[in-house]
Amino acid sequence: MGCIYGLVALGFVLIYKATELVNFAQGDLLMLGAFVCYMFVVWYGIGYWVAFALAVGIVALFGAALDGTVLRRVIGQPQFAVVMLTIGLGAMFRSFASITWGSEIYTLPTPFSAKTTRLGGVSVSHEYVAIIVGTVVLCALLYAFFTYSRVGVAMQAASQNQLAAYYMGIPVKRMFSLIWAISAGVAAIAGVLLAPVSLIDINLGFIGLKAFAAAVLGGFGSIPGALVGGVTIGLIELFSGAYLPLGVKDVAAYVVLLLVLALRPQGMFGTVGRKKV
Amino acid sequence: MRFQFKTGYDDDMGLFRDPVQRRWYGGLLAAVVLLPLVVPAYLTDISLVFIYGLCGLSLMVLAGYTGLVSLGHAAFLGIGAYAHVYFLQDLGLPWVAAVALAAAISAAVGVLVGLPALRMTGVYLTIATLAFALIIQEVFTRWEPVTHGLKGRPVDKPVIFGVSFASDGAFYFLCLAVLVGGLWLTANVLRAPTGRAWVAIRDSEIAAQSMGVHLARYKTMAFAYSAGLMGAAGALFAHKIGFLAPDIFSVLLSIQFLLMVVVGGLGSLHGAVYGAAFVAMLPVLISEARDLVPAWVGQAAAVLGKDAGAAAYLAVERFVKQPGLEPGIFGLILVLFILFEPLGIYGRWRKVQVFFSTFPLYKRATFRRQKTYMRSERLR
16 A cells, blocks of 8 residues: 555656646546556456556556646746646546546456465465555666656756756756656556555545655655655554554544644655745 | 825725725625525525635635635634534534634634644645645544534524524525625735735745744734634534535535635635635536536537437436536636636736726736746755
């Protein structure tokens, strides 16, 4: 579970890192990813892996299109406008999903359903192994991408100063579309990985709220931070469910979020500087 | 164009700009008082507009004037509603005392949220208030002695000083009175030093600080004032819906409040009321449209033939009867407003006014906002 939080948080972090925007529709993109994959696997009978790739590709394209058509128009407006915009978009996605796929609850069959591995005395089901492996691989890939590849560094430049990056010959608009595509793709991956564990319904996107906690805990804008934050939130939920009274489990993530914001707003790995005038 | 010649300080200090404006507002008040005679069928919906107007006012002070965007205002509404019902029905306090206590408790919680919020800026604050609202919703569910948890608790009709406000008409006037009171109070606070300080904080924290505005004090005050108004609105809201349950005060309600201030126009008291009217009346419009639109489309398609008309009728009817459609429409409206009219209904109204008062000389650039390209505040 923690890894899923980490994955969704990764999506937040990517967009924040590159554009300093916060995407409140991230959870809904996750839901779209899960639904698209379900549609390919169950309705059209395509193999799991192909459907996985298709779902991620479609949602990534969708993310890029979203940036190109809608979000680019509000660049240069207050941050608040983007928050509202993505909230509105998220509501639209949920509504779209409930009209297209109905409000029933689905389960996604996968090649690794109902198989378990014994790992040092603990039996772990393959679905969870898939989540953990997927998350770690993805995280490492993205970290390497941002640190070593030319495009990744260009993205960082664009995130630090849009105008300066533009003067340096970086195609800032294309960078933004790309980052939205990657982020939406990550959300879709998280959705598809999550689908066999939890069930698919239109409220899947609300996991995005807990992923916020993960992103903030790790420090907005830090890729490893998102993963660590996600795992931490997952563990906190697990333990508070086991040792604390009923109901605490559901809000533990938010309590942690508030505490982190109040005590150390930059999170564990974050970098927040004071604004210069 | 009309010019105002001010001949004394009293003209400058008045709540209204000139006698003409005062007469306009007087006329508006008279119209609203006479409204129950004209549209008796929609009285309950219009009372909801007034309650939402109070909520919009509350969020407008915080988001529109102080620049602190909160996604947790449904929680304050809930605190006000539950506290009011608890004091009124469990402790048997008089109505006015219960409302005052509800507003006070809500304001106190607002201070509690505001204190850590002082360290946060922008999106972080929004996220924090969101988390706060989710926690409070869980508290409503679990704290059964007071809130009765998921079972919900019924709310009696209001009785003030022995006068019953049970009928729709009486409740309409109660809501109207509270809204007008709230507007009057807020308009006065906003043109006092406090309000000026809030606006200064919104426009630039650093500039405000260097002009001697105590950031922590004024931000906390904004939170307290906003939460207090919300608490009073919550008391009325409890009577309006007549039954309290935790899932009413969800994040979706907070989003609706935010929709209200954005659609109405950030940074104007008019906007809060316009937005409230819009958000409260939209479900009414949608439900009416649900009945009408299939028939229209059916008639339009019937030109092609009888079967086409019937088929179109059924298809459209099935589409508009989808339960998930309504939030989607809300989302769409929000997106369209942000993209095409960031100043909201009030902004559009101002543009129309300016167009006519400067008739042949209207320039679009009058309202154009300067774009600022992002520069990171993360230093590395």
